Amino acid sequence: MTDTSLPAPPPKWQLPDLGLLGWMSVAILVFWTFVALFAPWLAPYEESTILTNQSFAPGEDGNQMLLGSDYLGRDVFSRLIYGARLTLGLALAATLLAFVFGVTLGFVAGILGGRTDDVMSRINDAFVSFPSIMLALILVSAFGSSLWLLVLTIGFIEATRVYRIARSLAQNIMVMDFVEVSRARGESLWWILKNDVMPNAFIPLSTDFGLRFTYSILLLSSLSFLGLGVQPPFSDWGSMVKENMAAMNYVLFYGIQVAAAPILPAVCIFSVTLANNLLVDWNLSRSQKDISGELID
Amino acid sequence: MLGMLILRRIALGLATLFIVSLIVFAGTEVLPGDVAAAVLGQGATPETLAAYRAEMNLDRPAYERYAEWFFGLFTGDLGNSLATQRPVADIIAPRLPKTLMLGGFAALFAVPLAVGLGLYAAMRPGSWFDRSLTTGSIAVVSAPEFLVATLLVLAFAVELRWLPAIARISTDAGFWEIVVALTMPVLTLTAAVLAPMMRMTRSAILNVLSQPSIEMAILKGVPRRTIILKHALPNAIAPIINVIAVNLAYIIGGVLVVETIFSYSGVAKLMVDGVASRDIPVVQACAMFFCAIYILFNLMADVVSILANPRLRHAK
Numbered sequence: 001m002t003d004t005s006l007p008a009p010p011p012k013w014q015l016p017d018l019g020l021l022g023w024m025s026v027a028i029l030v031f032w033t034f035v036a037l038f039a040p041w042l043a044p045y046e047e048s049t050i051l052t053n054q055s056f057a058p059g060e061d062g063n064q065m066l067l068g069s070d071y072l073g074r075d076v077f078s079r080l081i082y083g084a085r086l087t088l089g090l091a092l093a094a095t096l097l098a099f100v101f102g103v104t105l106g107f108v109a110g111i112l113g114g115r116t117d118d119v120m121s122r123i124n125d126a127f128v129s130f131p132s133i134m135l136a137l138i139l140v141s142a143f144g145s146s147l148w149l150l151v152l153t154i155g156f157i158e159a160t161r162v163y164r165i166a167r168s169l170a171q172n173i174m175v176m177d178f179v180e181v182s183r184a185r186g187e188s189l190w191w192i193l194k195n196d197v198m199p200n201a202f203i204p205l206s207t208d209f210g211l212r213f214t215y216s217i218l219l220l221s222s223l224s225f226l227g228l229g230v231q232p233p234f235s236d237w238g239s240m241v242k243e244n245m246a247a248m249n250y251v252l253f254y255g256i257q258v259a260a261a262p263i264l265p266a267v268c269i270f271s272v273t274l275a276n277n278l279l280v281d282w283n284l285s286r287s288q289k290d291i292s293g294e295l296i297d
Numbered sequence: 298m299l300g301m302l303i304l305r306r307i308a309l310g311l312a313t314l315f316i317v318s319l320i321v322f323a324g325t326e327v328l329p330g331d332v333a334a335a336v337l338g339q340g341a342t343p344e345t346l347a348a349y350r351a352e353m354n355l356d357r358p359a360y361e362r363y364a365e366w367f368f369g370l371f372t373g374d375l376g377n378s379l380a381t382q383r384p385v386a387d388i389i390a391p392r393l394p395k396t397l398m399l400g401g402f403a404a405l406f407a408v409p410l411a412v413g414l415g416l417y418a419a420m421r422p423g424s425w426f427d428r429s430l431t432t433g434s435i436a437v438v439s440a441p442e443f444l445v446a447t448l449l450v451l452a453f454a455v456e457l458r459w460l461p462a463i464a465r466i467s468t469d470a471g472f473w474e475i476v477v478a479l480t481m482p483v484l485t486l487t488a489a490v491l492a493p494m495m496r497m498t499r500s501a502i503l504n505v506l507s508q509p510s511i512e513m514a515i516l517k518g519v520p521r522r523t524i525i526l527k528h529a530l531p532n533a534i535a536p537i538i539n540v541i542a543v544n545l546a547y548i549i550g551g552v553l554v555v556e557t558i559f560s561y562s563g564v565a566k567l568m569v570d571g572v573a574s575r576d577i578p579v580v581q582a583c584a585m586f587f588c589a590i591y592i593l594f595n596l597m598a599d600v601v602s603i604l605a606n607p608r609l610r611h612a613k
Contacts, residue, residue, distance in 0.1 A: 126316045131591050133550040138324040141572040141580045218441055225443045226569050241443055251455045259451050266444035274439040
């Protein structure tokens with residue numbers, strides 16, 4: 001009598017083998033998510049409270065400011081915590097927006113093909129032929145840079161990039177044999193989209209989401225650093241670097257720790273983008289690709 | 298066949314430039330009322346606003362103004378700056394060589410370094426050097442330009458006091474003065490483009506190394522170094538040039554941040570200031586300058602790929 005029992009099913013979910021760097025990256029992202037969510041409870045002071053009339057007062061003078069004060073005498077440590085909120089929140093909102101529009105339109109173009117695809121893709125090509133920061137500057141000079149407009153601007157720019165990937169994914173999937181079978185069975189386009197295209201596009205799109213999130217953070221921070229992104233009284237990490245650059249002139253008098261005011265916000269940005277890129281690279285290496293090929297846009 | 302392909306690609310580049318000019322113009326002129334209000338400030342009465350619009354030709358239909366502006370791009374008549382009333386061409390002209398010089402020096406420094414490191418890593422794939430270069434390049438692409446720049450300023454301008462924190466070049470600057478002023482800006486730009494260029498050089502070489510002709514050379518017993526330099530490199534030159542052209546286009550994004558942080562009076566700084574003060578003619582002209590360079594480099598990358606593909610050289 002042969003054993004007809006099936007082999008044990010694989011466990012439904014197990015911890016992925018991320019390696020040391022991978023788990024450190026996860027820890028960094030979890031940490032910043034926590035900081036962004038609970039900023040008001042974690043920060044010792046309000047972000048806009050002026051605590052001293054001294055610019056770049058060092059932290060160790062018994063003034064209860066861990067990292068000293070910024071150019072207006074506000075607590076740098078508290079502002080870093082609140083900065084996480086704006087930087088990560090705006091970048092995440094922009095990335096989500098980019099994916100909702102980019103993926104929807106990209107799938108429509110990729111699945112319908114023909115004239116619809118031609119028209120949509122030519123219009124998209126026009127926007128992709130700009131360097132993204134240049135497009136951002138043009139849109140900001142036209143519309144200004146309130147928080148909502150920044151999300152819309154960055155979301156729009158990234159959506160033109162997401163569109164290209166979603167479209168080519170959908171095109172590649174639509175010529176697969178199993179789609180042919182679904183069509184022969186008489187399934188509707190909606191059914192094919194839901195059951196054939198979406199499940200197969202999910203993994204590559206999730207990798208791209210990581211990349212887009214990094215780009216959104218860097219684009220937002222660069223705009224803010226140029227003074228064209230987040231405007232006072234709000235401030236994200238990029239604008240903190242800009243407004244505290246003068247601290248470099250105080251290093252001579254107060255010592256090197258004064259440089260924390262412009263440098264730490266940049267380091268915070270770096271920690272998020274690095275953790276994100278390491279995870280993207282881990283994700284790509286499973287499919288034998290190379291992050292540097294992806295990281296050029 | 299080949300000539301047709303290249304001509305078609307150049308025509309496509311020109312068409313792209315035309316569409317880009319449409320978007321630049323439309324994008325910066327969507328709110329013409331605001332331009333007048335932004336320049337004249339809050340004290341402007343409806344009469345002064347109307348007079349200003351008439352003076353600046355803002356009251357004429359958009360397509361007329363576009364046609365005038367578009368042809369002005371070729372004749373050098375770029376209109377007057379809203380902020381200073383001076384001709385935009387006169388403002389940009391002295392700044393052009395500065396930005397081109399900054400970008401040129403960055404390219405001269407970054408390209409040989411990136412190709413060299415990429416080649417060296419390709420000679421020893423999987424080695425300690427190769428793996429640390431991979432992780433290192435992920436770190437470098439993750440760093441915003443202003444982090445690299447502020448760390449450089451802190452080290453070389455504030456602590457060591459070897460280099461000036463502000464890159465100012467006088468009109469009669471000697472070579473040494475230019476080198477001193479541009480060292481940190483060039484290093485920052487290099488960091489921005491080095492990693493992708495290096496990694497893509499490496500993969501271009503490794504890609505060629507997987508070809509049957511290389512396998513043949515290995516079987517003949519040719520040493521690995523000779524294989525890479527004599528057999529792989531000539532075949533990888535086209536993809537590498539392609540990579541270089543694409544990445545040089547990305548220097549543009551870095552130039553905006555670098556010129557701002559080092560107060561370098563080039564076109565990028567002019568554009569950033571123009572956006573802040575909503576000086577539309579200045580923004581339009583600078584945007585066209587950068588987009589033209591970007592499109593040119595992408596065009597060059599594509600033409601090199603067409604030239605490098607032997608299958609396209611003969612009509613089927």
